[in-house]
Amino acid sequence: MAAILGGGLGGLSTGYYLLKNNVISNNNLKLFLVEATNSCGGWIKSIRTKDYIFEQGPRTIRPKGVTGLNTLNMIQDLGLSEHVSPITPEHPAAKNRMIYVNQCLHTLPSNIKSVFQTTQPFSKPLIYAVFYDLRQPQKHMQDDSIYNFVERRFGKEIADYAISPMICGICAGDAKEISVKFLMKTLFEWEQSHGGVMKGFMKSIFRSKSGDTLELSDLARKAQEEKWNVYSIKGGLETFPTALCDHLKNNEVDIQMNSKIEEIDFVDSSTVLLKNDIGEKLQAHHVYSSIPSHSLAKLVEKQHPELAKSLNEIPFVTVAIVNLFFEAQQLITPAFGFLVPPIENSPILGVVFDSCCIPDQNGTVLTVMLGGRWFKERFGDDVTEEQLLSIAMKEVNTILKINIQPSVNNVSILRNCIPQYVIGHYERVDAIRQYIVKNNLPISLVGSSYDGVGINDVIYSAKKQVEDCI
Template sequence: MYVVLGGGIGGLSVVHYLQKSSFKNVKLIEASSRVGGWIKTTKTPEGFVFEQGPRTVRPKGVAGENTLALIEDLGLVNKVMPIQYNHPAAQNRLIYVNKALHTLPFNNIRSLLVTQTPFTKPLICALFQDLKTPKKLVKDESIYDFVERRLGKEIAEYAVNPLICGVCAGDAKEISVKFLLKSLFEAEQTYGSIVKGMLMSIFKRKPSSIFQTKCELFKRAEKERWSVWSLDGGLELLPETLRISIKNQQADVLLSCPCTELVFQNGKAVVKVSEKIFECDHVISSLPAKQLALLLTKQHPELGKELSSIPTVSVVVVNLQFKGRLLKENAFGLLVPSSEKLPILGIVFDTCCFPKGDNTVLTVMMGGRWFDQFFGNDPSPDKLLSTAVQYVHSILHISGDPQAHEVSLLRNCIPQYVLGHYERIERIKAYVNEHNLPLSLVGASYDGVGINDVILSARTAVKNLIKIFNDGEVI
């Protein structure tokens, strides 16, 4: 028997791939009363879609193709809503600096040559600075320091700082460049500069597909030049469809069943869930690392310590719907650099991506690395709502109250890949191997923060199991 811990997109994908490769007797154990983890969509009575977690997925690269293949497998192709490269939501990203909105100048070659506020020089100057700056051999560095050193302070402050707020609600001065922007880090370490490394990568052969035949939906995404995609009715359709699919194929899905202890003995794993105990051949954990640490730290304190050292941040998501088309800018949304010292990380313009009649739907993200500083221990939903509405008023000049809203406080929802994360993950994997633990690790804590990374980590874990057990069909 194989036990999968956690029914977020990671755990559900593991079960899907296990079934696809003909592993039988799979049990999924989920603490809450629903599957999906952070992927959660609600609909207002008037039919407005409020995403409380992720909202869009990128179609690019190996991980992007893998997710699109999953979408095909699940029969969800007709539900996919792409945003193409030439759409304003793909072209325009705004930052809020010095009490004004500015468009980030990264959307075309021409924008490299002109000076756009808040930058004081054209971006091309940053590229020359990179070419002139000597290589510095480092084991790891913060993304902020790396970019400031190679491309200048303005790019670090106005582009990278808000980007990291948007990607992981974190502080660019703490996040590892080696982990999150590995290709840029390696470009300097190998070729001496980001620009040279990027030029060299053009000549390197990239795998065109991870599958023997390219997935049809991925081909369509390439042909139609998708920037990102979502699902009609909201992204929660993906975990919900996975739940139905794995149940139809006889997976045992236990909801409202938190795992309380995990013990390894005689090459097997013993999983404790309330009063029940399951012995199994292998456990695949898709739990956040801190949660997994709690389960095994008694037997494996060293591993528990490493797992619990992966920090997380909490994010407040406030969905708002206003009557009328109130946005002056057509863009994906805006991000706020942490140097502005505001409680908000950014605002997504949902109805610019997917219009909904004569209405404006926005999602305000707040807190992240600075949650405690701005909101303390236990902020009330009213305070969170009023803070979000206040900044919608002051930044976007949208007055009046929203017609519908939803406030969600997502505690410890985003892992932070801080300096040394890469080495920590190597140590964790080495520990599991050296102690022959029948345990695989999947999910956002380890190999990447996005949905694509998590689904790919699930597929990789199952591929490795096929090798270990010399069983199952190749996926």
């Protein structure tokens, strides 16, 4: 038997690829998935009514690159193509992305023309960042924070007003701690190999491109042709993992809900015992772990304390989500939303204008994000949902000038929900996987703790880990 730990997107995708590659049928194996809670989907949760959708986690998916196209292939295979709602380049949610600086909202440059214009809060046109890079000396390093790298190559304003809020939006993290390889691995390699980003870019133009290729589905080709910016799923993003879960059940995958594993015992290189909280021992020949690294650490600590220590070194942050529904229409300017740079020392990370970027919303729907890397220092350990709602409403009032109370609200505190790829993360993950190989442990690591925090990354991580075991 093969076992999957965790029924989030990583675990469900692992099951999908095990079925797709005929790993189970070709080896006459049974597959079971163990989930500690009463629902699948992990942090992807949608609250749906006839008037609004409240997304508790991610709400849109990017279609770009191999990983993005791979997700679209899966979505079509699951029969969800008709449920996809794309945002194309001319849509306000694609053109209007803002930051809040000096008590004012500023729209970030979104086209070539705007790069040559001075746009607040930047003091110069962004094209000057290119010339800044060309003047900077090379600095040899194994890794660096994405903030330091961008400040060094493009200037402090780009680091403060473009990259720092972007990192807040992607992983609720501090750009001064997050590895440059998290988002800018290629640019960093250009600096290290060629002395600068633009020098590396110019040399890359004349090189043949190589890397992973995919056979594209009709949906993936459509996304390319129409140049989708992002897309959402009608009825809420939770529709996606629900369809994945149904797909696994329809293919006789044994999904065991409310089953908490308390210890993993590696008997030999092809036998694993999973001990659950009611004293049962489930046996498998191989385990795919999609649970957070700190959760896996607890399960292997008794037998492999060194592995547990390395898994625990991957930090996570807590994020509070405040969803707001106002019956009044058009309380906001059409846009994707805004982010707040950390230098503003705001209690919020940003606000997403859901009624602009998610279809089938009546009235005005907003999602306020709070905390992340700064959750404990700003709110302490005992903050209540009522206090977080009050803070969110105060900021919405101040920034967006919305003075009425929402008709409906929902507050969720998502504890330890997003891993932080701090400096040295990728070397740490390599060392963890080398330990597994060296000790012949029949386990594969899948999901956001290791190979990327986005939806596309998690799905692609499952695909690669399954293929590596074939």
